[in-house]
Amino acid sequence: MTEENKSVKNFPNLLPKLRFKGFEGSWTSIKIENIAPLQRGFDLPSQNIVNGNIPIVYSNGILKFHNESKCTAPGLITGRSGTIGKFTFLEEGAYWPHNTSLWVTNFFDNDPKFIYYLYHTINIENFSTGSGVPTLNRNNVHNQICNIPPVNEQKKISSFFTSIDNRISTQKKIIEQLETLIKGVGYKLFNKKIRFKNTDLSEFPCWESKKGNEVFSNISNKNHNSELPILAITQEHGAIPRDFIDFQISVTDKSVESYKIVEKGDFIISLRSFQGGIEYSEYNGICSPAYIILRNKTEVNSYFYKYYFKSESYIKQLNKKLEGIRDGKMISYAYFSDINLPLPSLNEQNKITNFLSSIQGKIEMEKQILEKLKLQKKFLLANLFV
Missing domain, CATH: 1.10.287.1120 (Bipartite methylase S protein)
Structure with a gap:
């Protein structure tokens, strides 16, 4: 045991809650710097990259390839700045850890893949500093006590x-x-x-073709029912009661008086929706007046249009309609109305x-x-x- 490791001890009760059969004895408590220390990666400006087969590992993984290497696998790399908490493990081959990353310089005869999983258990993002672009403080990480088995x-x-x-x-x-x-x-x-x-x-x-305003109306009914849930409009969940997901928004009783009523089967367009992201509502509720509410005028299967509005065919039409607009591709009912919809x-x-x-x-x-x-x-x- 080295001089700086005199504090390392084996505790009789230092055992995981679950353990594979055939293994006995306690685990060892030891600082990260004596298990798998980290070092800043190497500078490599984009203009100096020469196309090759050596992976360059950035803070968020392998993004480019170079013709030279700095290290040899096994390699464990994590983000130094920007993306913190993501780990890249390389089983074999040479690599270049970028200066936006930190890489393990020595595994001290530990199993490298075990160290990869060990690092996932210490919440490494908690060691970052800085309010703008967070930077990982490797010295604080090195002082973290971890427990390892044989x-x-x-x-x-x-x-x-x-x-x-x-x-x-x-x-x-x-x-x-x-x-x-x-x-x-x-x-x-x-x-x-x-x-x-x-x-x-x-x-x-044969299919008919109708303008958007021939199939869907622009609904602007104001809220008069305080019991209706406020809907969050997201690409991941569509239109969904905000209480169902982790969606923080400050709303007062007075502000919801101007909110629009949404019925199940309606479609909702954000004025600045990404790629025409029209979201389908499975719920009755209310949403901000900043949204456009679409309700079908004629008998249609709403799910048909739920799929169509996410299709490449519709998005291509919309983007063509919005070309040259300077306001961030702001979508209005007028733009939607002028798009041909299949029927x-x-x-x-x-x-x-x-x-x-x-x-x-x-x-x-x-x-x-x-x-x-x-x-x-x-x-x-x-x-x-x-």
Whole structure:
């Protein structure tokens, strides 16, 4: 034991809540600087990068490749400034840790992959300083006391978490493939490259084309019901009661008097919505007068347009309409009104909606599985480490 490590001790009761069979004895308490110390990465201005096969690891991962290296794997890199809390682990090969990152200079005969997971347990972002662009203070990280088992138990733990990460990676690929599928099929359906048929195999009638204001009205009914929930409008959740999600907004009783009433099945446009982001509401509620409320004038399947408004076909039309506008592509009802919307027969709308909903349902189910895997990993990180 080195002179600076005299404070390192083995405590009889220093054990994780969960432990693999066959391992005994207590874990060792030791400072990070004597387990896996960090060092600032190396300067490499963009103009000096020469295209090659050596990964350059920035604060948020591998972004570019160079023809020279500074280090050899195994490598563990985290953000020094900007993105803090993200870790990149390299199993093999040479790499260049960028000056926006910190890299582990010595694993001291510990299992490198175990150290990668150990670093996930210490909430490293709490060691950052600065109110503008946060910077990680590696000296404070080095003073953090961590607990580690013998290397054979380290390998068992890292192998276990690697299998979980592989499963999470596979789950993400499943979701990506399904999202690619629904996007590709949606493109073909909305551009009539593929068509459904009636149950008797007869052809559906040709699609009509209507202006936006022929299909949807601009609703501006003011709020007179204090019991209606305030809706948050997000790309991730659509229009959803703000109490359902972590959405902070300051609203007074007086301000909601000017809010607009939203009915289930309405569409909501933000005046500065990204790429024409028209969000569908599954709820009755109220929303800020800054939003445009669309309600169908004729009998349609609202879900048909829920998918269409997210399609490449619609977004391309809208962006073409907004070209040259200087106000940040502000969307108005007038712009929306002048866009041509497809209007298939209601039966064909239903067919398209049911098909796309079956894929979307599968995507949502796979996303739930992914979240459960992430929660499982979080629980195990908390209980397989001390």
